[in-house]
Amino acid sequence: MSKLFELTTLNQLVLQNRIVMAPMTRARTSQPGNIPNDMMATYYQQRASAGLIISEATQISDDSQGYSFTPGVYTDAQVTGWQGVTQAVKKQGAVMFCQLWHVGRVSHPVFQQGDKPIAPSALAPVETKVWIADEQGKGEMVDCVEPREMTQVDIDRVVQDFAYAAKRAIDAGFDGVEIHGGNGYLIDQFLRTNSNHRTDNYGGSRANRIRFLLEVVDAVSKVIGADKVGVRLAPFITFKDMNCPDIVPTILEASKQLQSRNIAYLHLSEADWDDAPEIPESFRIALRECFSNTIIVAGGYTPERAEEVLNKGYADLVAFGRPFVSNPDLVSRLQSQLPLAELDGATLFGGGERGYIDYPAFSETVSG
Incomplete structure (x- = not known):
């Protein structure tokens, strides 16, 4: 039997297979308040044949947002909204983690009450845009602005915001949280020399650039336990x-x-576009030597590539993103080697049910 479809575990959590639904921003929350809703519950429940679902990136605070209609998990209304999602998912047997993010400089004053976004250094990202929509959902991509360099007070506050949001995520019924440290957002901005020009304890050396990430992980682990942290x-x-x-x-x-x-796991986000850089095998070997707990990989994987990386021991779980958008029954399609439906890219962000919860299962396409 294919390793991809094996029953497995993530610490004490039983996963019905090694397939992960990757976190994907879909911008469908209810307004005002960026509140998860029944439509989102349907969307995730349709895809809950995955072993593990990682939610779309979710705000930890008012100032952590960078795109319109993305959810939060720090207000009572948001927590209540997420409870409907997690209950729907668990009925189908999937485990669900909430991905927590702070976008840092990848934002705009419209999300910051007119103020500048915060970042490790006052460096605007070149050729980087965020999606800003009006209440009717009509949006456009807008250039990011120069951020404000974070003070120590800012850093301490954001660390605690991560911890508080993690606690609320558990209140919302999630099995754990994933701290987003990649893809150019705040933690990633601290890790990289081109976005972090600080001269204090958070800049310069590798140990200093890693410090903010570790402070966030420690604060979150203290509140919910390291076994619930990815x-x-x-x-x-x-x-x-x-x-x-x-x-x-x-x-x-x-x-x-x-x-x-x-911690529970490390999630390696790989580029998934056509001419993306290939991950050297030497890196995969080195990463496994550094990290022996669960490793998830994500980025344009086919079933064949997934089997290869699992069999070589470089990863324990494989995440699929875009195929899950247009194939709510992705697990059964992969298992039965059925053709995959194409996604409608125009409906990825914002909008209603079209391109969100109206993709049919394969059995429905055949009978229909």
Whole structure:
């Protein structure tokens, strides 16, 4: 039998297979308040044949947002909204983690009550845009602005915001949280030399650039337990002006530190576009030497590539993103080697049911 469809575990959690639904921003919350809703519950429940679902990136505070209609998990209304989602998912047997993010400089004053976004350094990301929509859902991509360099007070507050949001995520019924440390957002901005020009304890050396990530992990672990904490990192993704020559050794050093904290998993975000850089096998070997707990990989995987990385021991779980958008029954399609439906890219962000919960299962396409 294929390893991909094996029953497995994530610490004490039983997963019905090794397939993960990757976190994907879909921007369908109810307004005002960025509140998860019944439509989102339906969306996730349709895809809950995955072993593990990682939610779309979720705000930890008012100032952590960078795109319209993305959810939060720090108000009572948001927690109540998420409870409907997690209950729907668990009825189908999936485990669900909430991905927590702070976007840092990948934001705009419209999300900051007119103020500048915060970041490790006052450096605007080149050729980086965020999606801003009006109440009717009509949006456009807008350039990011120069951020304000974070003070120590800012850093301490954001660390505690992560911890508070993690506690609320557990209140909302999630089995754990994934701390988003990749793809050009705040934690990633601290890790990279081109976005972090600080001269204090959070800049310069690798140990200093890793410090903010570890403080967040420690604060979250103290509140909910390290066994409920995952971290997403993206060493080979350089969009959002994140091309750092020292990022690979920095990520490997961070991975050693995360293993020493015995977190639940490390989630390696790989580029999934056609001419994306290939992950060197030497890196996969080095990462496994640094981190022996569960490793998730994500980024344009086919079933064949998934089997290869699982069989070589470089990963324990494989996440699928875009195929899950248009194939709510992705697990059964992969298992039965059925054709996959194409997604409608125009409906990815914002809108209603179209392109969100109206993709049919394969059996429905045949009978219909």
